[in-house]
Structures are given as structure tokens and as C-alpha cells.
Amino acid sequence: MSPDFASLVHWILFLPLGAAVFSALFLRRAGGFAAWFSTATAFTIAGLSLKLLLQSSGDVTWHVELAKLGEISLGFGYLIDANARLMLFVVSFVAAWIHLFSVGYMHEDAARGRFFAGLSIFMFSILGIVVADNLLMTFIFWELVGFSSYMLIAHYFDKDFAAAASKKAFITNRIGDLGFILGIALCLHLYGTLDFVALKAAAGPVVPVAVGALLMCGFLGKSAQFPLHVWLTDAMAGPTPVSALIHAATMVAAGVYFMARVSFLLAPEVLQWMAISGAGMAALAGLCALAQTDIKKSLAYSTLAHLGIMGCALGLGHPELAVLHMAMHAFFKATLFLGAGSVIHGCHHEQDMLKMGGLLKKMPLTAATFIAATLSNCAVPFFAGWYSKDAILEAAWHGHHVAVFAFLALAALATCLYSGRMIRLVFLGEANSEAAEHAHESPWTMTLPISVLGLVFAVGAGFAAHYLIPASSLQVVHESLADMHFSLTAPSTIVGLLALALGLGGALKFYGAARGADALQAVSPRTYALLEHRWMDGLYRWWIDGPQRRLAEFIAFLDLLLINGVAVRWIAGGATAALGHLTGRTFHDGKTRGYAFWIVVGSLLLAWYLLAR
Amino acid sequence: MEHTTLAHHLLLAGLLFALGLTGVLVRRNLLVVYMCLELMLTAATLALVAFSRFNRTMDGAIFVFFIITVAAAEVAVGLALIVALYRRRGSVKSDELTTLRD
Numbered sequence: 001m002s003p004d005f006a007s008l009v010h011w012i013l014f015l016p017l018g019a020a021v022f023s024a025l026f027l028r029r030a031g032g033f034a035a036w037f038s039t040a041t042a043f044t045i046a047g048l049s050l051k052l053l054l055q056s057s058g059d060v061t062w063h064v065e066l067a068k069l070g071e072i073s074l075g076f077g078y079l080i081d082a083n084a085r086l087m088l089f090v091v092s093f094v095a096a097w098i099h100l101f102s103v104g105y106m107h108e109d110a111a112r113g114r115f116f117a118g119l120s121i122f123m124f125s126i127l128g129i130v131v132a133d134n135l136l137m138t139f140i141f142w143e144l145v146g147f148s149s150y151m152l153i154a155h156y157f158d159k160d161f162a163a164a165a166s167k168k169a170f171i172t173n174r175i176g177d178l179g180f181i182l183g184i185a186l187c188l189h190l191y192g193t194l195d196f197v198a199l200k201a202a203a204g205p206v207v208p209v210a211v212g213a214l215l216m217c218g219f220l221g222k223s224a225q226f227p228l229h230v231w232l233t234d235a236m237a238g239p240t241p242v243s244a245l246i247h248a249a250t251m252v253a254a255g256v257y258f259m260a261r262v263s264f265l266l267a268p269e270v271l272q273w274m275a276i277s278g279a280g281m282a283a284l285a286g287l288c289a290l291a292q293t294d295i296k297k298s299l300a301y302s303t304l305a306h307l308g309i310m311g312c313a314l315g316l317g318h319p320e321l322a323v324l325h326m327a328m329h330a331f332f333k334a335t336l337f338l339g340a341g342s343v344i345h346g347c348h349h350e351q352d353m354l355k356m357g358g359l360l361k362k363m364p365l366t367a368a369t370f371i372a373a374t375l376s377n378c379a380v381p382f383f384a385g386w387y388s389k390d391a392i393l394e395a396a397w398h399g400h401h402v403a404v405f406a407f408l409a410l411a412a413l414a415t416c417l418y419s420g421r422m423i424r425l426v427f428l429g430e431a432n433s434e435a436a437e438h439a440h441e442s443p444w445t446m447t448l449p450i451s452v453l454g455l456v457f458a459v460g461a462g463f464a465a466h467y468l469i470p471a472s473s474l475q476v477v478h479e480s481l482a483d484m485h486f487s488l489t490a491p492s493t494i495v496g497l498l499a500l501a502l503g504l505g506g507a508l509k510f511y512g513a514a515r516g517a518d519a520l521q522a523v524s525p526r527t528y529a530l531l532e533h534r535w536m537d538g539l540y541r542w543w544i545d546g547p548q549r550r551l552a553e554f555i556a557f558l559d560l561l562l563i564n565g566v567a568v569r570w571i572a573g574g575a576t577a578a579l580g581h582l583t584g585r586t587f588h589d590g591k592t593r594g595y596a597f598w599i600v601v602g603s604l605l606l607a608w609y610l611l612a613r
Numbered sequence: 614m615e616h617t618t619l620a621h622h623l624l625l626a627g628l629l630f631a632l633g634l635t636g637v638l639v640r641r642n643l644l645v646v647y648m649c650l651e652l653m654l655t656a657a658t659l660a661l662v663a664f665s666r667f668n669r670t671m672d673g674a675i676f677v678f679f680i681i682t683v684a685a686a687e688v689a690v691g692l693a694l695i696v697a698l699y700r701r702r703g704s705v706k707s708d709e710l711t712t713l714r715d
Contacts, residue, residue: 592646592707596637 006062020120031112035103038116042096049092079133090327094334097449102241104445122148126250135184135194146173153238165237172231176221183214212270223255226281236296240341247303248334256310260319275315279407282308286414291531313392325388332376335454339370346439353425355433362439369454374419416503424511622663629656643705
């Protein structure tokens with residue numbers, strides 16, 4: 001492979017690591033400098049990724065072997081295909097703007113050095129997953145993502161809820177990763193290699209269900225799919241730019257991207273599960289977003305819905321559509337989160353939507369970008385989100401998955417409903433609290449990123465896709481789109497437009513009346529409570545506190561009885577106690593000389609035994 | 614006078630070792646205990662050199678160099694520990710350092 005390509009990827013991958021190490025070692029006290037240093041690095045990486053995107057086409061690889069254990073070769077390398085190029089660009093580009101936003105948002109934070117070092121190490125981890133050419137390397141960077149997200153979610157570690165949320169995210173991810181590492185071991189056992197290209201050649205058309213199912217476990221954790229989705233909404237405890245980074249471009253996207261990369265290892269049964277559970281979760285999470293008053297939590301449920309849609313696209317056998325939706329979602333969801341951050345910043349750290357309102361006049365730029373991104377989120381035709389979301393709906397229809405299609409249609413309706421509610425509560429009407437009345441527009445470091453991401457990309461990424469992304473990257477998408485006869489009278493378009501009209505219109509009307517309270521809660525408190533989605537946490541609490549705790553206690557009891565009791569107390573403890581009783585003195589007197597004496601006695605006895613044998 | 618054999622060397626090493634061990638067991642001042650420990654170590658290296666000499670291989674002799682190097686580092690750490698202990702507790706009598714019993 002050309003050395004030029006490899007060195008370009010080296011720079012992209014190791015620049016953030018260098019920045020993170022430098023910030024962590026030298027810039028902990030110099031927060032202001034660390035912020036700009038980290039941001040400059042992020043923009044450099046974005047530029048390099050754009051260069052890589054435009055420069056070359058076709059799949060390129062680069063590999064060095066690090067260790068050879070018998071037949072198994074473990075190495076470090078890059079596999080850059082169309083998906084990887086697109087993902088590299090999206091991740092680094094969105095992350096760069098999030099960095100710039102953070103400069104403004106974290107302006108008053110005392111621990112900025114640590115925060116920006118954390119952002120950089122996060123970048124390093126996620127870029128590692130994108131370029132990795134084998135399962136082991138993916139897994140190592142996968143865990144690094146887990147670690148760095150833990151660190152970032154727990155940025156306000158002196159607050160109990162932040163510490164608990166980061167712990168929850170970390171542990172939930174570990175549960176998924178257990179399956180992931182077992183899947184890697186199974187791949188090694190069956191095919192003798194971990195390299196993606198070699199795996200593809202070795203796998204053949206029929207793959208055991210267990211391989212895909214185990215690898216999917218990692219995806220369930222990282223991409224917050226049912227039933228491991230519970231960590232994502234709590235991860236809102238981190239600073240808002242972190243939420244944008246985790247939900248938009250990076251952490252949750254890693255799972256989708258990885259599944260697309262190993263899609264040849266997924267058996268039909270696994271795909272079917274992903275399609276059904278993804279679509280189901282999309283509908284459920286979309287409805288749950290209606291019952292959240294915290295603006296960030298509502299957005300988090302919206303992310304869950306979109307992740308469900310991506311998982312569904314993977315399950316329908318269209319990984320390229322999943323990656324495309326991930327890219328589009330990255331643009332508009334990053335804008336939404338950053339916009340929410342700007343709103344929160346403007347309203348003096350008020351996150352309750354019921355206490356906002358009327359911000360359209362006070363924060364016009366933020367409002368404009370937020371609304372643009374929301375429309376993209378609702379899949380208004382020719383906005384970025386429409387291209388990918390409608391394509392996935394169409395794929396479901398085309399594949400004759402009626403249940404999946406129905407769930408997705410419900411998800412589309414729910415999306416429009418919660419989007420309309422959000423706009424109505426936050427930007428329209430009158431200010432509902434002191435904080436919202438005195439809201440002010442944010443500084444340019446915050447409005448510039450949301451303008452670029454929101455007004456340009458969330459709206460235009462679909463149009464620009466043909467120019468922005470080289471044909472080679474989009475070719476696979478075009479093929480599957482052409483396959484489905486995309487047109488205005490297609491069922492997906494009709495359903496999408498219906499959902500849009502009903503959802504947005506209905507939400508604006510329904511939530512127009514009540515002030516300072518949620519309209520749905522007023523009409524039907526029971527539905528609202530159900531949609532608050534506390535029962536999943538309750539289920540986990542019951543399971544962990546009940547059956548699992550009892551099992552753990554039983555094992556602890558065995559440990560106490562057999563190891564502590566029989567082995568240590570009776571045999572080891574009993575022998576010295578008996579000896580002490582016979583000689584009339586206690587062995588455990590705390591004096592060094594006594595212990596030394598017994599060591600000598602023991603050694604002599606051992607030597608005597610060994611020599612006399 | 615009779616020619617010296619391996620047995621003579623080993624006997625000397627054994628005596629040195631026993632001397633050091635006795636010191637470790639009966640003395641109370643940690644500094645002296647520490648010196649006795651070093652004596653035991655020296656006895657072991659003497660045995661190694663003797664084996665090396667009489668087996669006509671260099672392995673043991675080279676090994677001893679490593680042991681001496683490591684022992685030097687260990688002495689530095691050990692003496693520092695004793696000094697730190699004295700500063701903290703005001704005593705280096707081993708009989709007075711019985712906190713671990715509880």
C-alpha cells in the first residue's frame with residue numbers, strides 16, 4: 001500500500017492521542033490553552049479526514065504483525081473502505097465543531113484541562129474503531145471508548161447522579177462486551193483469524209448463529225439497543241457537549257459501524273432479531289420522548305429511537321443505509337444537543353422544558369438552527385434525515401416485513417410528535433420562568449458550530465451528499481436505493497408525509513394550550529407515567545436486587561464456608577492453634593523475630609522432608 | 614597444608630549463613646538485623662562463586678554480579694525504610710514494632 005495513505009491515517013489516529021497525553025501532562029492548570037489546543041487538533045483531524053475522503057477510492061489496507069501465537073497472528077492495521085471514509089469524516093467533522101462549542105460552553109469550568117484531554121482521548125478511541133482491520137484491535141479501542149465515556153460522563157464527579165450514571169454506563173457496556181469477547185474467541189476458534197478481510201473469505205455463505213449473536217452483544221451495549229439501552233438516557237448527567245459527542249457522532253455510532261463491518265458474520269436469525277427489536281425500540285423510545293420534561297433526556301430518547309432505526313436497517317440487510325442514517329443523524333442530532341446546550345446556557349442552566357418558552361425571540365440563531373435540525377429529525381422531504389430514514393422505511397416495505405414497517409411508521413409519527421412538542425414548549429409561547437425571561441443568546445464559539453452543523457449540514461447534507469461524499473462511498477447506497485424504486489408514490493413517502501403532517505400539526509395544537517404543565521399528563525396521567533419509562537430500570541432493580549443478589553449471596557456463602565471456613569480456619573488455623581496450645585505460647589505476637597523463627601523452622605522441616613524422601 | 618576443596622568453601626558459606634541467621638533471630642536492633650540479613654545473602658553468593666569455580670563454568674560468577682547489583686539497590690531501599698521508621702516511631706527496636714498483631 002502506498003506509504004502516503006498509511007502516514008495520513010497515522011496522523012489522523014495518533015494526533016488526538018498526542019493531544020490527550022500533552023493536555024493531561026502539561027495543561028491541567030492551563031484550561032484556556034488546553035481548550036484551544038484540543039480544538040485546533042480536532043479541526044486538523046477533520047481536515048485530514050476530508051483529504052482522505054476526497055483523495056483515494058477503493059479499499060486500502062495497511063498492517064503490521066505485533067505478535068504471533070502459534071498459528072494465530074495478532075496485529076495492528078487499517079482497513080479503509082467506503083464506510084470507513086464516510087465515518088472518519090463524519091466523526092472528526094462533527095467532533096471538531098463540538099470541540100469549538102465546548103470552548104464556549106465550558107468557559108467557567110475549573111477542570112477544563114481534564115475535560116479537553118478526555119475529549120481528545122475519546123476521539124482517539126473512536127477513530128481507532130473506525131480504522132481497525134481486525135477484531136482484537138476493534139475490541140481494544142472499543143474498551144477505550146468505554147473508559148473515556150466513563151471519564152466524560154463523570155465530569156461532575158462530585159455530584160452523586162453523575163457518578164452513578166457513569167457507573168451505570170460502564171457496567172451496562174461491560175455486560176455487552178462479555179458477549180463480544182466470547183464472539184471474538186469463537187471466531188478465532190472457527191476460522192483461525194481475526195482479520196476482517198480474511199474472515200470474510202473464511203466465513204462462507206453459512207455462518208453459525210452463535211457467532212453473530214455473540215458479536216451482536218457488543219453492539220447491544222455500545223449502541224444502546226434493547227435490552228441494554230438503559231444507560232443512554234442517564235448518560236445525560238455529563239456536560240452537554242459530551243452528550244452531543246456520545247449520542248451524535250461517536251460512542252453509539254461505533255456499534256452500528258462495527259455491525260456494518262462484520263455484517264457478513266450475521267446469520268439470518270440474528271438479523272431478524274435486530275430488525276424486530278430495533279423497530280420496536282424505535283417506536284417505544286419515540287413515544288417515551290413525549291413524557292420527558294428534561295430537554296436533554298427527551299433528546300436522549302430521540303437518539304434511542306434513531307439507534308433503533310439503524311439497528312433495524314442492519315437487520316433488514318442494508319448496512320450501508322444504517323451507516324448513511326448514522327451520518328445524517330450525526331449532523332442533526334449533534335445540532336440538537338448543542339442547541340439544547342445553548343438553550344441551557346442561555347437560561348442559566350435550566351433544563352426543564354416546562355420552564356422555558358418564548359425563546360424564539362430571545363435566542364433567534366439558536367432557535368433557527370434547532371428548528372432546522374428538528375425538521376431534519378422529522379424527515380421533512382429533502383432535509384438530510386429524510387434521505388436515510390425514508391430509505392430505511394422503504395427497505396422494510398420492500399422486504400415485506402409488515403411488522404417492522406408498522407413499528408417504523410409508528411416511530412416516524414412519534415418522532416414528529418415529540419419534535420413538535422419540543423419546539424412548542426421551548427421556543428414558542430411565553431416564557432414560563434424567571435430564567436427563560438432573562439435568556440440571552442450564546443457567544444459565537446457556541447452559535448457558529450450550531451449554525452454550521454444545523455443550517456448547512458442538517459438541512460443540506462442530503463443534497464450535498466453527491467458532491468460532498470465521493471461516488472465510491474455512496475455507490476453502495478445508490479445501488480440499494482435504485483433497487484427499491486424510490487419515488488413520490490412509494491408507501492414510505494406517503495407514510496412519512498402523513499406522519500409529518502399529523503405529528504407536527506397535532507403536537508403544536510395539543511401542547512399549545514397548557515402552560516407550565518404537560519398536556520398529556522393533564523389528560524391521561526397513567527399513560528404519561530407509563531411513558532416516563534421508569535419500569536425498565538425497575539425491572540433491572542428487581543432482577544439484580546432479587547434473583548441475582550440471592551445467587552451472589554449463595555456463592556459468597558459457599559466461599560465463606562469452604563474456603564474461609566474449612567480451608568483457612570480449620571486446616572491452616574486449626575494446626576497452628578493446636579501447636580500453640582501444646583507449646584503453651586501464642587504464635588501471633590506481632591514480633592518480627594518470632595515470625596522469622598517460625599519461617600526458619602518451616603524451611604528446615606520442608607528441607608528435611610524433601611531430602612529424606 | 615591440605616588442598617582446599619568445594620566442601621571447605623561450602624562449609625564456610627554455611628557458617629556465615631548460620632551466623633547471619635542467628636543474628637536475625639536474636640538481635641533486636643533493626644539495623645543489626647539488617648546487617649545480618651546481608652551476611653546471609655553474602656553466604657549464598659559465596660556458595661555460588663564456589664560452585665562456579667569448581668564446576669569450571671562462569672554462570673554462577675555472573676549470577677553473583679547481578680545479585681550484588683540488586684543487593685545494593687535493596688540496601689538503599691532498606692536503609693531508607695529504617696530511617697523513615699525511626700523518624701515516625703522514634704525507635705528501631707523490633708520488639709516495639711508489634712502493630713501488625715492487631
